Amino acid sequence: MAANTHFPVAIVGGGPTGLTLANLLGVYGVETLLIERNAATVHAPRAVSIDDESLRTMQAVGLAEEVMSQTVTGYGSHYYSAKGRCFAKVQPTEEPFGFPRRNAFRQPILERQLREALDRFEHVTEAYRHELTSFEQASDGVLLNVRDPWGGAIQFSCDYLIACDGASSPARKALGVAMSGSTFRERWLILDLENSPSPSPHTKVYSDPKRPCIALPGPENTRRYEFMLHDYESDEEMLAPNMVAHLMQTHEAAPQSRLVRKTVYTFHARLAEQWSKDRVFLAGDAAHLTPPFAGQGMNSGLRDANNLGWKLAAVTQGRLGPKLLASYEPERRDHAWAMIEFALNMGKVIAPKSVLKAWAIENAFRVLSLFPKARDYIAQMKFKPPPRFAKGFLVPDGADERTTLVGRLFPQPRIGGVMLDDLLGKGFSLVVRSARPDVVMAQVTGEPWSKLKARAVVMPLDAGGPRLAAYTDHVFLLRPDRYVAACIKVDELEQGAAKIAALVAGTY
Numbered sequence: 001m002a003a004n005t006h007f008p009v010a011i012v013g014g015g016p017t018g019l020t021l022a023n024l025l026g027v028y029g030v031e032t033l034l035i036e037r038n039a040a041t042v043h044a045p046r047a048v049s050i051d052d053e054s055l056r057t058m059q060a061v062g063l064a065e066e067v068m069s070q071t072v073t074g075y076g077s078h079y080y081s082a083k084g085r086c087f088a089k090v091q092p093t094e095e096p097f098g099f100p101r102r103n104a105f106r107q108p109i110l111e112r113q114l115r116e117a118l119d120r121f122e123h124v125t126e127a128y129r130h131e132l133t134s135f136e137q138a139s140d141g142v143l144l145n146v147r148d149p150w151g152g153a154i155q156f157s158c159d160y161l162i163a164c165d166g167a168s169s170p171a172r173k174a175l176g177v178a179m180s181g182s183t184f185r186e187r188w189l190i191l192d193l194e195n196s197p198s199p200s201p202h203t204k205v206y207s208d209p210k211r212p213c214i215a216l217p218g219p220e221n222t223r224r225y226e227f228m229l230h231d232y233e234s235d236e237e238m239l240a241p242n243m244v245a246h247l248m249q250t251h252e253a254a255p256q257s258r259l260v261r262k263t264v265y266t267f268h269a270r271l272a273e274q275w276s277k278d279r280v281f282l283a284g285d286a287a288h289l290t291p292p293f294a295g296q297g298m299n300s301g302l303r304d305a306n307n308l309g310w311k312l313a314a315v316t317q318g319r320l321g322p323k324l325l326a327s328y329e330p331e332r333r334d335h336a337w338a339m340i341e342f343a344l345n346m347g348k349v350i351a352p353k354s355v356l357k358a359w360a361i362e363n364a365f366r367v368l369s370l371f372p373k374a375r376d377y378i379a380q381m382k383f384k385p386p387p388r389f390a391k392g393f394l395v396p397d398g399a400d401e402r403t404t405l406v407g408r409l410f411p412q413p414r415i416g417g418v419m420l421d422d423l424l425g426k427g428f429s430l431v432v433r434s435a436r437p438d439v440v441m442a443q444v445t446g447e448p449w450s451k452l453k454a455r456a457v458v459m460p461l462d463a464g465g466p467r468l469a470a471y472t473d474h475v476f477l478l479r480p481d482r483y484v485a486a487c488i489k490v491d492e493l494e495q496g497a498a499k500i501a502a503l504v505a506g507t508y
Contacts, residue, residue: 007033008316013164017284017301019114023061024309026121037131041111049295054302055099074100082208088365092381098412104218169286182269189227196223196257212351267291275329293346310480321508331392338385395486428454431476448501
């Protein structure tokens with residue numbers, strides 16, 4: 001433990017969301033305290049899918065290559081009927097954000113990588129085997145009461161407390177914030193295997209009403225099975241060794257497979273009714289619970305961390321005002337719920353409620369596959385709700401909400417063999433797309449650009465793909481999380497600068 005007892009930011013919860021946020025704050029140079037009641041990161045596999053947005057966040061903390069070295073990249077999902085016919089293939093190959101869209105990983109390895117990476121930062125203090133027992137808010141900070149490994153009491157204080165302490169979040173309960181939303185509730189049997197090679201790197205989905213199942217191959221011959229349980233089946237019955245062995249044998253598990261974990265999870269679809277109270281913010285499972293059918297539970301938490309990280313840094317370091325933090329929930333809430341609904345809809349395909357519904361789903365996909373655009377829409381996973389903010393720290397450009405780039409994650413092409421984000425650095429940036437870049441660069445040197453310390457980068461007009469093709473003679477203001485805060489025509493830079501200045505002023 002460090003000698004100081006006050007930190008600009010304290011995080012409670014050392015799971016993927018908390019560890020990612022701690023690393024982001026480390027990169028941004030913010031003194032941070034991470035409190036985790038367990039002695040170490042998790043050993044049991046939980047989340048098994050990491051997407052392109054999350055890998056881009058790993059890039060932001062300098063860990064993309066290390067994380068990808070321990071993943072199976074670019075896997076898809078193949079859907080099979082009860083009779084064993086493959087009726088749909090989701091196998092995305094496009095990489096708009098610079099990484100494969102779906103990747104299999106092992107959560108214990110990711111958490112270990114994230115924790116070890118904190119050793120880079122002298123200004124990040126880890127307090128494992130410490131438990132936050134209570135906290136008190138004041139107008140200028142939060143007082144933290146912490147129990148140390150020997151049962152002693154310690155007090156810390158912080159400007160802001162971020163609760164990443166999971167689905168049962170004691171911090172959320174202490175705030176008196178309830179969870180609400182869907183009444184969805186299902187039990188699934190989870191089996192994690194080692195030494196279990198699969199003939200295909202892709203997920204196999206058994207859309208069988210009698211026993212819906214998902215089989216997910218992972219790194220180093222690991223494999224996960226998820227079986228839906230019916231209301232009349234007890235946990236004890238389904239966890240019995242003979243039942244587990246039967247399910248593995250009838251769903252193509254390799255004979256030499258070694259069972260390392262079996263458990264029954266209850267899946268929920270819920271949102272916290274509010275994501276902050278004064279100086280305490282909720283993130284990850286403390287703020288939202290997502291069924292795993294779309295592999296977005298952990299990824300949604302990492303989006304929270306990416307959104308909060310730069311804002312906490314900007315506020316605690318005095319570059320922007322504290323009202324900036326009020327944009328966190330409006331920016332994240334709608335998309336978090338969209339991902340929950342996305343998962344619920346995926347669940348209807350994975351686990352049809354009747355033979356008739358299964359037949360209708362199978363034949364609908366077969367009909368869609370006859371049309372190239374529909375087939376591409378499914379195969380490239382274009383049905384996944386794209387992240388987009390309708391309000392928050394941004395300047396609307398008046399374009400249609402379906403086509404505007406404002407509030408969206410900016411594409412990440414390679415420029416001269418280098419990924420765009422590596423050229424942009426860790427703060428705000430100005431991406432200039434123009435046939436007259438020298439003229440434009442001379443116009444973005446004063447306020448408000450200097451207030452934001454925005455780094456200007458020229459993007460070649462042939463980079464960025466079809467989405468950017470129409471944006472010649474434009475300047476994009478990108479936030480540190482790579483979302484577009486403003487899209488300004490070169491001939492309107494003066495007016496655009498005034499709007500950005502007003503946006504910055506509005507944070508105070």
